[in-house]
Amino acid sequence: MGFCWPDQVPLIFERSRKGRRGTLAPRREADPAALFGAENLRKTPPALPEVDELTVLRHYTNLSRRQVGVDTTFYPLGSCTMKYNPRVLEEAARLFVGLHPYQDEGTVQGALRLMFELGEYLKALTGMDAITLQPAAGAHGELTGILVIRAYHEDRGELKKRRVVLVPDSAHGSNPATSAMAGFEVREVPSDADGEVDLEALKRELGEHVAAIMLTNPNTLGLFERRILSLTEAAHAAGVQLYYDGANLNAIMGWARPGDMGFDVVHLNLHKTFATPHGGGGPGAGPVGVKAHLAPYLPVPLVEKTPAGYRLVTDRAKSIGRVRSFLGNFGVLVKAYAYIRLMGLAGLKRAAALSVLNARYLKELLKKRGYRVPYDGPTMHEFVAQPPEGLRALDVAKALLDEGFHPPTVYFPLIVKEALMIEPTETESRETLDAFAEAMGRIAERGLADPEWIKGAPYTTPVRRLDEVKANRRPRLRFGHRE
Amino acid sequence: MPYTPHTEEDIQAMLRALGLSRLEDLYAHLPQDLLNPPIALPEPMDEDALLRHLRDLAGENRAGKVFLGGGVRDHFIPAVVDTVASRGEFLTAYTPYQAEASQGVLQAIFEYQTMIAELTGLDVANASLYDGASALAEGVLLALRATRRMHVVVSQGVHPEYRAVLATYLNAVGATLDEVALDGDRTPAFPVAEDVGAVVVQSPNFLGRIETYGALAEAAHAAGALLVAVVDPLSLAVLRPPGELGADVAVGEGQPLGNPLGFGGPHFGFIAVREALLRQLPGRLVSMTEDAEGRRGFVLALSAREQHIRRAKAKSNITTNAQNAALRATVHLAALGPAGLRGVALGAAAAARRLYQLLLEAEGVAPLTTPPFFAEFALRLPKDPAEVRGLLAEAGFHGAYPIPEYGENAALFAASERMTEDDLLAFARAFFVAVGG
Secondary structure, eight states: OOOOOOOOOOOGGGGOOTTOOOSOOOOOOOOHHHHHOGGGBOSSOOOOOOOOHHHHHHHHHHHHTTBOOTTTSOOOBTTSOOOOOOTHHHHHHHTTTTOOTTSOGGGBHHHHHHHHHHHHHHHHHHTOSEEEOOOSSHHHHHHHHHHHHHHHHHHTTOTTTOOEEEEETTSOTHHHHHHHHTTOEEEEEOBOTTSSBOHHHHHHHOSTTEEEEEEESSOTTSBOOTTHHHHHHHHHHTTOEEEEEGGGGGGTTTTOOHHHHTOSEEEOOTTTTTOOOOTTTOOOOOOEEEOGGGGGGSOSOEEEEETTEEEEEOOOTTOOOOSSSTTSSHHHHHHHHHHHHHHHHHHHHHHHHHHHHHHHHHHHHHHHTTOBOSSOSSBOSOEEEBOSTTOOHHHHHHHHHHTTOOOOEESOSTTSTTOEEEOOOTTSOHHHHHHHHHHHHHHHHHHHHOHHHHHHOOOSSSSOSBOHHHHHHSOOOSTTTTO | OTTOOOOHHHHHHHHHHTTOOSGGGGGTTSOGGGSSOOOOOOOOOOHHHHHHHHHHHHHTBOOOEEOOOSSOOOOOOOHHHHHHHTOHHHHTOOSOOSGGGBHHHHHHHHHHHHHHHHHHTOSEEOSOBSOHHHHHHHHHHHHHHHHTOOEEEEETTSOHHHHHHHHHHHHHHTOEEEEEOOBTTBOOOOOOOTTEEEEEEEESOTTSBOOOOHHHHHHHHHTTOEEEEEEOTTGGGTBOOTTTTTOSEEEEEOTTTTOOOGGGOSOOEEEEEOGGGGGGOOSOOEEEEEBTTSOEEEEEOOGGGSHHHHGGGSSOOOOSOOHHHHHHHHHHHHHHHHHHHHHHHHHHHHHHHHHHHHHTTSTTOEESSOSSBOSEEEEEOSSOHHHHHHHHHHTTEEOOEEOGGGSTTEEEEEOOTTOOHHHHHHHHHHHHHHHHO
16 A cells, blocks of 8 residues: 655746736725835735646645645654544634634624633643633643743742753653743753653752753653652642643543642643644644642633623733733634534543553554564553664654555654654554554564665655755755755 | 544454453553542533534624724635645644655645745745744744844834733743834834844834834844844735845734634744844744655755754744644735735725725824825724724624724724725724714
8 A cells, every 4th residue: 555646746936927817806996106105115026926726726736645644644643642633623613713803802702702611621621720722832832831830930039049940851842942941941850760750860859949840641651650649749849830741631631630640730732632633733722721829820811701791801910921912723722622512521531541542552563563662561642662673763654654654753752762652542443553553564574674675765655755964954945045 | 432433342352452351441550549530521512513502602703894903804815725725634734744745735835935035025934933923022032042132122013912922932031122112103213222132113013004114124233133023914915025124034923814813813923034044943944855866855954943853952942833824825825926915915905095084084083093004004083992892893893993002092993905895984884973972
């Protein structure tokens, strides 16, 4: 098997012919010089393509055929939760697209109610007391959450001494990057032999100089931090706030809550756990839930329920301010709301359990085919494997493309050499998992027997391996750049 | 169960393969105190019931013709934009890490980068940011990195919400921010001190007025600072681009290009810079390159700037951005072309000018914005604009956003090429009633 790809697709600019027109848009007689003053006018128009509408449609349709997504392909990209995005969610979002964020509050009561209710659901699912829906993505949520913690310490007069954020060595790269953006120094905490945070090493790092710990649970090895209650207790005793990176919430949705584990702040990736599509790199949404003591610092605006209806609150003395314009990625919020209403608690719990079942089942299949699992504990929604000795993760990933599968995340987490981080999600069937494992088995066998073959993969994709060195040395970032 | 393919037989067989008997066993190693917390959620619904429920919710909103702005307006969107952007290959892909299977998204981003560079008259653009406000924050942080300075001056003409987001981001890194008050509807000339890393101006500014900031850019450069311009991408079809006016960094809200109002999101933010600042850009960048057989291909480039490689030393923490909204803009710009886009931009500006003239005929209404302006303008009303906005809504129009920061009873209006002469007249009639009563 494999994919069916269209041939080389020229750039839209290369299809341009002078004088050719596309979609007919509304227009109005106007004299630009009279409207704007001659001195403000652009002398040469932007060199946008001049193409007819069919050419536009064919061009992007054929580009889409050089692209795989969950709709076309099993996409077990670890830490990304590439589950099916039910299409009714798209229809749900379309019901609200005509609203403007500056409308009178009395005319957007349905939209505000949806936001309020979604906030209540997410609070219930995470065990948090207050929530903001403003952040536009997971990393944006991280920044928001860390700034809330920063404001809390500042308010208590402790920010000057609490300069450090601790992250495990298995953490997502966005965790240290976020901490740095919030002006903190980052220190890494090692993992223990089982792949969980080394609790003793962490305790040694704790103290009055530490502002927060950022953790993912289950962590990026797919392992639930079993000592989480001792960990959060020790941290709180040292005045340290606990941040939960929600990238892996899918594993425990409804079964256990970060709030009950002792976390003070949680961000969620609605475009992962709550089935809203990732769009090839967004837009997503990254709501942030907090415990009551941090609620005063949440960004504005917040949706409030009053006897007279829903309203937006912007006047909050201790708030960190705004993190995004308007009301956040509202359209993504509608999809997450719709998903929760479709599933109910029982549906969410079952989805979580099946995501774990699929991952565990696939792990066993791969182990039988020579793949190694260095931290082979009770993994949950994902696991990290290594290819058989002698094979490289990158080569296995590229060979998978010829088999018609999107590869797992590779070379992450950093603590596993040649890492293949695999997250099948709950929406994949047993047959798909079996077929993927068979393909992985074929690749391992042939790759070991024929090293030249695997180094050359992929062979059937629209392009072969790309010259990244050239792209980095002499980046060409637009049509005609450096020609 | 919805959206999972497992039969009971599958589940039993898979559990057996793991030596387990129930799904609950998958959670047996968690601390037992944590398991199965009481969570109150509504009962699940089928798809039809869900849509009924959501239509009811949407029915609690009040539709109407939208004469509101703030950088987000009701512009024409070609139908082909929805067709392309809702294709599953684009909609359900992740960030294009595996280039060989992601040429569609990668090439679309490359085309988008080209279009943004063209519109802004700058050398390079990234793959997108969250929105206009965070794009401004990223643009200013970029300027501070490039100048190694920690002080910023921003015009009051910059969108108030963007300034608020900027303040949040700057506070986080310990940089300081000064504001320059508008003189009427324009940013006055002001001296730029030697410690300033970025000077920020918006054109058309929040009151709609087109600002000529060439002299300000020169003053900024003379002091060793960079000029960051907040721009309306649609206006750049007809107005002088920031690259020509001396801006080093251009940022903005992409909604007017192919994205619906959507209650303020999701949309996308854009950023473009001069070549010398290329390696300071945050977020994804796509470069053209070649494959092993010499064929043209596209790949994520310069990722050593990014969080997944550089971790704490990254230029930004951004990962997921707003690719599908940026794709909408790409298709929108291709479908309209330079002539179509110019027609839309002129149509919007002409409609706004006509509306301005109509509304000024009302008694007690005074202009806060003077021409030239683009698609938005501000007026001083004879009464509380919040009340006027409410009365307009009852008449089926959304307009008159209160902007008290810019004066007593100040309100913001917008128009677009979608409004016919009848629409403008009908709005004006409702406005006369609302301000007169």
